[in-house]
Each structure stands twice: as structure tokens, then as C-alpha cells.
């Protein structure tokens with residue numbers, strides 16, 4: 257990849273959906289993850305991470321489903337660390353509530369917990385008691401200096417609760433706060449319950465000092481800002497590329513591929529192009 261001062265490792269990021277198996281069944285789940293999926297065993301994780309590195313990525317964002325459900329997740333993260341990659345993980349916390357391994361959690365740049373509003377609305381979406389469990393987990397992890405970031409999904413309902421939520425969470429002095437616009441699932445009945453068109457987030461500047469990395473808003477209407485995705489079958493997808501909202505390339509192990517009406521595409525060139533677009537899209541607003 258070419259050098260540019262505007263690059264940050266957040267631009268050279270790949271989101272690896274390790275699994276579609278989850279501990280929850282949320283109707284708005286973009287990855288359509290659920291408890292029903294089978295657990296896949298990622299035996300070739302070293303080759304995948306080597307490939308990620310070879311393609312020029314600097315950071316892996318693990319998501320799912322629930323990444324901690326993957327039996328050899330720790331081996332995967334250890335190898336990523338050995339290869340010098342920055343790693344973050346988005347988790348619903350379910351598998352950390354009872355016990356957590358501090359040494360393992362320290363291998364991540366930070367853990368991201370997703371919230372969907374204040375307790376009542378959050379619990380309605382995710383399950384009774386989940387909000388308080390996440391708060392207890394944050395309280396338990398704080399003394400160990402584990403970096404924790406908050407993902408806050410912006411919906412019609414969660415927008416109304418945002419100021420109350422941020423007041424509540426600010427006291428923990430966490431690592432980051434990221435507001436993500438709701439990403440439509442494509443099911444208009446589900447989406448009409450959540451999607452929000454008009455909002456004003458300027459008040460967030462009052463809370464910026466409570467988060468080490470500040471507060472960011474990831475506007476999903478800016479499609480160039482989407483991350484490159486690696487799915488659980490190790491196929492790679494690109495956002496808003498080659499006239500497709502989601503361009504499916506195929507296996508991450510294919511160096512080049514011939515596409516009808518497009519021609520030969522080299523995977524490393526495509527990655528470079530998409531990362532460049534992310535750099536200049538200004539998709540992330542910082543408060």
C-alpha cells in the first residue's frame with residue numbers, strides 16, 4: 257500500500273466474522289447470527305492471518321456472532337499478536353460474565369461492548385438483565401486496565417435515550433464511544449422499527465473528555481466508509497466497490513480472479529483501492 261499521512265491503522269482494518277454462532281437471537285442482527293448456527297472450527301487460522309498481513313491490513317476487528325464462542329479463539333489472537341497485528345473484538349459479553357481471563361483480554365487493543373439504549377430498551381432488544389450484566393462486567397474489568405469501548409446503535413428509540421446513557425457510562429472513563437447508525441437488514445418490516453433519518457449529535461461534544469479516544473460517529477450512509485469483511489467461510493467482501501454496494505470477491509486465498517464484464521482483478525490491488533477510499537471518505541465524525 258502507498259504511504260499517506262492520512263492512513264491510520266483504523267483504515268487498514270479487516271472485520272473478520274469468525275462465526276455466525278451466537279448466544280443470542282436478535283432480529284436486527286446484520287450477520288444473521290443466532291444460537292442455531294453450527295460452530296465452525298477454524299483450523300487454518302495461521303494461513304488466514306498470514307494472508308491478512310500479506311494483503312496489507314494492520315488491524316483485525318473480530319466479530320460474529322460471538323467471537324468468544326470459537327473454541328480456539330485464544331490461539332487465533334495469539335497468532336495475530338505474534339504477527340504484530342492490532343486486534344479488537346466486539347462481544348455481547350455473555351461468555352465473559354462468569355469468568356474472564358485477564359491475560360487473554362489484554363491482548364486486544366480494546367474490547368467493544370454493544371449497547372442499544374438505556375436498560376429497558378436495551379433489555380427489550382437483547383434480553384432481560386443483559387444491560388446490568390454488561391455494566392457489572394465493565395465494573396469488574398476496570399481495575400485491570402482493560403480498554404473498553406462502547407458501540408451504541410443509533411435507532412429511533414436509542415436516540416431518545418442517548419444523552420441519559422452517555423451520562424451514565426461517562427463515569428467509567430472508558431476508552432472510546434462509537435455511535436453507529438443502524439444498518440438496514442433489508443427486511444423492511446424489521447428496519448422500519450429501527451431506522452432513524454434525523455438526529456442531532458452536537459451535544460456529544462460535552463462528553464468527549466470522558467473517553468480516552470473521544471466520541472465518534474460512524475455514518476453508514478457514507479458507504480465508502482464500510483470495512484472490508486472476511487466471513488466465516490473466509491470469503492472476502494468489499495464495500496461500495498465496482499458498482500456494487502457489497503462486492504463479493506470470493507476466497508481470501510485467491511490472488512486474482514476473472515469477473516464477467518469487469519476482467520481480471522488482483523486481490524491486493526482491490527484491497528489497496530478500498531483502503532484508499534476509506535481514508536478520503538471522512539466516514540467517521542469525531543466530536
Ligand code: SF4
Pocket residue numbers: 278279280281282284285286287288289290320321322348
Ligand atoms: S448479540 Fe450481536 S451478533 Fe449475536 S445475534 Fe445479537 S446482534 Fe447478532
